[in-house]
Amino acid sequence: MSEQELKYTKEHEWIRVEGDIAVIGITDYAQGELGDVVFVELPEVGEQVKQMESFGTIEAVKTVADLYAPVSGEIAEKNDRIESDPAVINSDPYGDGWFVKIKMSDTGELDKLLSYDDYKPLTEG
Amino acid sequence: MTESKKTPFYNIHIDAGAKMVDFAGYKMPIQYKSITAEHLRVRETVGAFDLSHMGEFFVSGGKALDFLQMMTVNDVSALEEYQVQYTAMCYPDGGIVDDLLVYRLPDKYMLVVNAANIDKDFAWLEEHLIDNVTLHNASDDFGLIAIQGPDAQKVMEKMTDINLDDIQFYYSAEGDVAGHKMIFSRTGYTGEDGFELYIKPDICPELWEAAMKSGAEFDIEPIGLGARDSLRLEMKYALYGNDIDQTTNPIEAGLGWICKPEKGDFIGRDAVVRMKEEKPPRKLVCFELQERGIPRHGYKILNDEKEIGDVTSGIFSPSLQKGIGLGYVPRKLSKSGREIQIEIRNKPTPATIVKPPFYKDGTHR
Numbered sequence: 001m002s003e004q005e006l007k008y009t010k011e012h013e014w015i016r017v018e019g020d021i022a023v024i025g026i027t028d029y030a031q032g033e034l035g036d037v038v039f040v041e042l043p044e045v046g047e048q049v050k051q052m053e054s055f056g057t058i059e060a061v062k063t064v065a066d067l068y069a070p071v072s073g074e075i076a077e078k079n080d081r082i083e084s085d086p087a088v089i090n091s092d093p094y095g096d097g098w099f100v101k102i103k104m105s106d107t108g109e110l111d112k113l114l115s116y117d118d119y120k121p122l123t124e125g
Numbered sequence: 126m127t128e129s130k131k132t133p134f135y136n137i138h139i140d141a142g143a144k145m146v147d148f149a150g151y152k153m154p155i156q157y158k159s160i161t162a163e164h165l166r167v168r169e170t171v172g173a174f175d176l177s178h179m180g181e182f183f184v185s186g187g188k189a190l191d192f193l194q195m196m197t198v199n200d201v202s203a204l205e206e207y208q209v210q211y212t213a214m215c216y217p218d219g220g221i222v223d224d225l226l227v228y229r230l231p232d233k234y235m236l237v238v239n240a241a242n243i244d245k246d247f248a249w250l251e252e253h254l255i256d257n258v259t260l261h262n263a264s265d266d267f268g269l270i271a272i273q274g275p276d277a278q279k280v281m282e283k284m285t286d287i288n289l290d291d292i293q294f295y296y297s298a299e300g301d302v303a304g305h306k307m308i309f310s311r312t313g314y315t316g317e318d319g320f321e322l323y324i325k326p327d328i329c330p331e332l333w334e335a336a337m338k339s340g341a342e343f344d345i346e347p348i349g350l351g352a353r354d355s356l357r358l359e360m361k362y363a364l365y366g367n368d369i370d371q372t373t374n375p376i377e378a379g380l381g382w383i384c385k386p387e388k389g390d391f392i393g394r395d396a397v398v399r400m401k402e403e404k405p406p407r408k409l410v411c412f413e414l415q416e417r418g419i420p421r422h423g424y425k426i427l428n429d430e431k432e433i434g435d436v437t438s439g440i441f442s443p444s445l446q447k448g449i450g451l452g453y454v455p456r457k458l459s460k461s462g463r464e465i466q467i468e469i470r471n472k473p474t475p476a477t478i479v480k481p482p483f484y485k486d487g488t489h490r
Contacts, residue, residue: 035144035156035159035160035351036159036160036161036162038161038419038441039417039418039419039441057470059418059419059441061160061161061351061355061440061441061443062155062160062351062354062440064419064421090159
């Protein structure tokens, strides 16, 4: 799936919809702004998350940022690889650097997310 | 708010793809590609820093020594020609105005001060100026390149005929580097061997190119302020505005070694001597996290769930691969080996007070 087909938040997360599952990551712009990611804190599988509420933390060498759930639902899977090798978030933000998969409780929430064309200007200027 | 100044290397940073930030009134590179990679480059071979934001003052005249003895805590009279000294200026209550370097040059002294404090320091010095002393702010007359790392001398050797083995740690020289006369010193803020070069602004780009060319075989890279901070923190070098400021006495900051009350009077002497005799109520300590996590400036330090201080500097150490930091804690709780906690997002995270420096394999001499 190309970047054009993903959905986005203004907090610079991307969302890839696979049926009722939303795969979450951060954008290439976000990883560039954060710099070297050294540590992530993710929720456990089975935890409930609510749209726009903080569900984890991403720590880079210089800064710390909250992760916000783009949609509500249950954590179906988390990416163990980024916990042991967080650098992959920098090197492959749209691929192996994904964070969690959320089983959505309300797919209608997807309408509140940004399209590629809406998101792109947030990374410019 | 006035617009940030550009250093003579500004265009070089932009061309190198640096991420620029406003720092102390200057547009400075925080990183080029990766803070971690830049940090390790300096630990492993060599890197080049633009430090042109630092301030340079010249002090000359018949009473220059007397003036500097009164204004700084270290003993300026102990300096040999071309020797460099790390020191501080204090307020009468012992709070620190700034930490700085003093260079004893043949006919004058050069002071190198923190960028954020240039105006404040100059005003403070001017306010106390005595007859037969001339004080000049030359901050805009110099760019500054630091070449730091175990291979720094090899890079310098390709740019100068001066015998660098004659220049010991914390000594300087005046001579030709890459065909231009300049003052340079074997000094730095990284824990590695290295040199700092004071360069006329118009030849700065040329010097940068020369350093990159000479350093190519050692994989020299430009290093941003992000790695400068992590490198200095691994050595427990204090950062003004974080670890030391107008509210901290040099003694509690672990800078007793630069305070020389035996030299005679200086501003802040009584407060420094008193704290040394009475022992400081709190001390700046180094700590390492035992679990994953990163301490940040302002996080609380806890002991048995009780707040005992806060973090003044913290980072994920690229060399040690763990969270490290500095902070003030009560002296009675400051012994190395003590288990404390750092409150990270409301969660007490176990940490241990350790002896400085964090990084023990530095190549500085």
